[in-house]
């Protein structure tokens with residue numbers, strides 16, 4: 001390919017990125033309440049029109065899962081059976097499922113969500129970081145990468161739960177070293193559990209292990 005064509009193709013691709021990320025108009029939802037627990041609501045969501053209902057549905061399944069006894073029970077079972085030994089165990093030191101479930105329940109109430117897009121978000125999404133969200137550093141809104149939207153509602157519930165887990169202080173110290181180990185650390189386990197509950201809420205028993213995540 002000549003240099004001219006490479007430059008032209010690069011220009012077309014860049015234009016596509018800028019156009020596709022700049023044409024979306026944002027919508028605001030002042031709050032999103034769970035279907036099962038109508039008094040429990042997340043806070044403001046600011047997102048592109050095409051994705052906002054998808055995100056709201058993800059928030060609803062995350063609230064429903066976190067507020068279920070099954071969530072707390074399954075998380076506790078995971079901790080007892082799978083979290084006390086192995087390279088991921090350091091991230092679980094001092095963990096208590098009931099305490100954490102209650103912290104998550106408090107934290108998801110009024111949590112705010114915004115999205116971010118554009119060229120840099122594209123690089124974050126498809127580059128080595130493969131970023132789909134940030135927790136918003138303490139009290140800031142959860143930030144969802146628009147290049148990972150829309151997607152399945154259980155998957156969005158997973159992401160919301162993962163980021164809320166960060167907000168209550170849980171971490172995955174192995175994520176930059178070994179993603180398979182990080183999958184067994186609290187934010188990934190909590191997110192995966194929410195996703196499974198959203199997918200399989202009719203199953204009588206739910207057991208998760210590191211291998212099933």
Ligand SMILES: [Zn+2]
Pocket residue numbers: 162166172187
């Ligand atoms: Zn994380």
